[in-house]
Amino acid sequence: MKRDMINLNLIQNPPSQGRPERRDAAENRQLILETADRLFAARGVQDVCMAEIAKEAGIGKGTLYRRFANKGELCLSLLDEDYQLFQNQQLARFQEQMQAQLSPIEQLIGFLTQLLYFINDHVDLLNEIEQVGLDDASANVSIPHWWNHLTIRGLLQSAVNHGEISPDADLEYIAGALLAPLDSRILRLHLTAHGFTLDQIAAGQESLVRGLAR
Amino acid sequence: MKRDMINLNLIQNPPSQGRPERRDAAENRQLILETADRLFAARGVQDVCMAEIAKEAGIGKGTLYRRFANKGELCLSLLDEDYQLFQNQQLARFQEQMQAQLSPIEQLIGFLTQLLYFINDHVDLLNEIEQVGLDDASANVSIPHWWNHLTIRGLLQSAVNHGEISPDADLEYIAGALLAPLDSRILRLHLTAHGFTLDQIAAGQESLVRGLAR
DNA sequence: GATATTAACGGACCGCAGTCCGCTTGTCAA
DNA sequence: TTGACAAGCGGACTGCGGTCCGTTAATATC
Numbered sequence: 001m002k003r004d005m006i007n008l009n010l011i012q013n014p015p016s017q018g019r020p021e022r023r024d025a026a027e028n029r030q031l032i033l034e035t036a037d038r039l040f041a042a043r044g045v046q047d048v049c050m051a052e053i054a055k056e057a058g059i060g061k062g063t064l065y066r067r068f069a070n071k072g073e074l075c076l077s078l079l080d081e082d083y084q085l086f087q088n089q090q091l092a093r094f095q096e097q098m099q100a101q102l103s104p105i106e107q108l109i110g111f112l113t114q115l116l117y118f119i120n121d122h123v124d125l126l127n128e129i130e131q132v133g134l135d136d137a138s139a140n141v142s143i144p145h146w147w148n149h150l151t152i153r154g155l156l157q158s159a160v161n162h163g164e165i166s167p168d169a170d171l172e173y174i175a176g177a178l179l180a181p182l183d184s185r186i187l188r189l190h191l192t193a194h195g196f197t198l199d200q201i202a203a204g205q206e207s208l209v210r211g212l213a214r
Numbered sequence: 215m216k217r218d219m220i221n222l223n224l225i226q227n228p229p230s231q232g233r234p235e236r237r238d239a240a241e242n243r244q245l246i247l248e249t250a251d252r253l254f255a256a257r258g259v260q261d262v263c264m265a266e267i268a269k270e271a272g273i274g275k276g277t278l279y280r281r282f283a284n285k286g287e288l289c290l291s292l293l294d295e296d297y298q299l300f301q302n303q304q305l306a307r308f309q310e311q312m313q314a315q316l317s318p319i320e321q322l323i324g325f326l327t328q329l330l331y332f333i334n335d336h337v338d339l340l341n342e343i344e345q346v347g348l349d350d351a352s353a354n355v356s357i358p359h360w361w362n363h364l365t366i367r368g369l370l371q372s373a374v375n376h377g378e379i380s381p382d383a384d385l386e387y388i389a390g391a392l393l394a395p396l397d398s399r400i401l402r403l404h405l406t407a408h409g410f411t412l413d414q415i416a417a418g419q420e421s422l423v424r425g426l427a428r
Numbered sequence: 429g430a431t432a433t434t435a436a437c438g439g440a441c442c443g444c445a446g447t448c449c450g451c452t453t454g455t456c457a458a
Numbered sequence: 459t460t461g462a463c464a465a466g467c468g469g470a471c472t473g474c475g476g477t478c479c480g481t482t483a484a485t486a487t488c
Contacts, residue, residue, distance in 0.1 A: 021435095021436095022434095022435065022436065022483095022484060022485075023484075023485095025435080025436060025437095025484095028436085028437090049473075049474055049475080050474075050475065050476080051473090051474075051475085054438090054439095059437075059438075060437060060438030060439055061438070061439065061440095061475095061476085061477095062436090062437060062438050062439065062440095062477085062478080062479090063436070063437050063438065065475090065476065065477080066435090066436070066437075069476090070475075070476070071475070071476095130399075169421060170414060170417060170418050170421070172408070172410070173404075173410055173414055173415060173417075173418035174418060174421070174422070176395065176404055176408055176410065176418075177394075177395045177418060177419070177422060180391075180394035180395040180397070180400045181390065181391045181394040183394070183397075183399075183400055185344075185397075185399060186394045186397055186400065190387075190390055194386070194390055196386070196387055196390065200384060200387055201387060203384065203387075204384050204387035204388060204390075204391060205391070207383060207384070207388070208388070208391060208422070208425070208426075211422070211425030211426050212422075212425050235465090235466095236453090236454060236455075236464095236465060236466065237454075237455095238453080238454070238465095238466065238467085239454095239465075239466060239467095242466085242467090263443075263444055263445080264444075264445065264446080265443090265444070265445085268468090268469095273467080273468075274467060274468030274469055275445095275446085275447095275468070275469065275470095276447085276448080276449090276466090276467060276468050276469065276470095277466070277467050277468065279445090279446065279447080280465090280466070280467075283446090284445075284446070285445075285446095
């Protein structure tokens with residue numbers, strides 16, 4: 001069975017539906033992204049407010065919010081490039097590993113490790129992204145989250161097909177449970193309050209996944 | 215080996231250190247708790263703001279914040295009674311189950327299920343509690359979280375001693391990983407966006423725990 | 429090039445969490 | 459009873475995320 005691993009790519013950098021942005025609007029989008037990137041790098045995502053980004057970019061707050069509905073969406077756009085790179089790297093890895101006949105369980109362990117490091121590298125942006133939409137019912141979940149979930153689910157399904165995991169397993173939930181400790185808020189908790197190290201987490205993940213295989 | 219399961223009980227309902235509260239202060243604390251409880255019940259935790267609680271209680275905002283440093287702390291106090299009840303119930307359960315010689319793994323599954331339902335019943339309060347302190351480095355973690363973690367860890371340790379789990383396992387991390395999907399924010403995500411049911415989650419948890427046992 | 433249309437723009441504005449500080453009052457010792 | 463003082467008190471204030479709406483200007487059509 002083929003896994004559904006098309007690069008989703010529908011983060012909303014250019015809105016891509018309706019007619020294209022006016023030139024000034026497109027310029028501002030770029031300007032905002034560059035400004036935000038610079039300010040975030042200098043003083044941390046948490047400590048830079050939207051008004052400041054607008055001011056520093058020399059535009060009004062209304063303009064900023066016309067481009068990006070909220071801080072999370074801005075952060076999502078900022079993450080976009082790196083995340084697409086990550087997706088493509090993983091896709092390439094899967095290709096190699098498939099040819100090398102690496103078992104799905106091993107692939108899953110590898111993916112979770114890679115994901116762990118990626119998330120750790122972008123905790124602050126992701127934190128802002130995940131903060132958004134606690135009331136919004138659906139659309140609650142950021143796009144990266146869904147791709148991660150889908151990928152893990154796909155690997156689990158492969159493992160079932162490969163006989164490594166019982167066909168009775170609830171793959172949908174297991175994927176969610178494996179992903180939960182990688183939520184940026186939880187990860188941060190684990191790293192700071194609990195004092196876990198990245199290697200420790202990677203090892204722990206691995207042992208959990210191995211537990212799934214019989 | 216005995217598990218460390220003293221009822222922590224040090225939620226800060228009366229502050230319990232330093233001299234006792236002045237009478238007016240204690241009255242206000244009660245008044246605030248009752249008012250908040252009523253408003254939250256009527257319109258939801260998220261939709262009631264601190265100013266409204268103060269106004270409805272007929273006190274100033276400063277007074278409110280003198281009693282409770284932030285909304286999360288207020289919610290924690292509101293949760294206190296129920297949570298202590300929960301703790302005691304679980305402690306009693308463990309007693310029974312120990313006498314019935316139920317294996318630690320089974321006890322853990324039972325505990326996680328009970329915890330799932332408890333958290334589900336109090337998602338809104340917990341959500342507010344967990345929102346707090348993303349920058350605070352330590353003290354980040356709410357007291358309930360620690361007790362839950364400690365309890366799970368204790369049960370895992372018993373399972374190791376009982377030969378159900380490999381002694382090489384990283385119990386500290388595993389406890390964290392099992393608890394992660396029960397974080398109120400993640401649980402809410404799972405219930406709404408993913409559409410998981412409580413029974414599904416309980417079953418999924420159980421299968422993960424069984425996977426840990428060899 | 430003139431004109432209409434439609435999106436972009438900017439900044440005043442709102443609501444909420446949390447802080448500050450000058451005023452008031454309970455409590456305890458004399 | 460009184461007086462001193464720590465604790466309690468209230469509400470104006472700040473900062474931030476996000477919205478609104480009157481004004482401006484880019485494009486499309488003639």
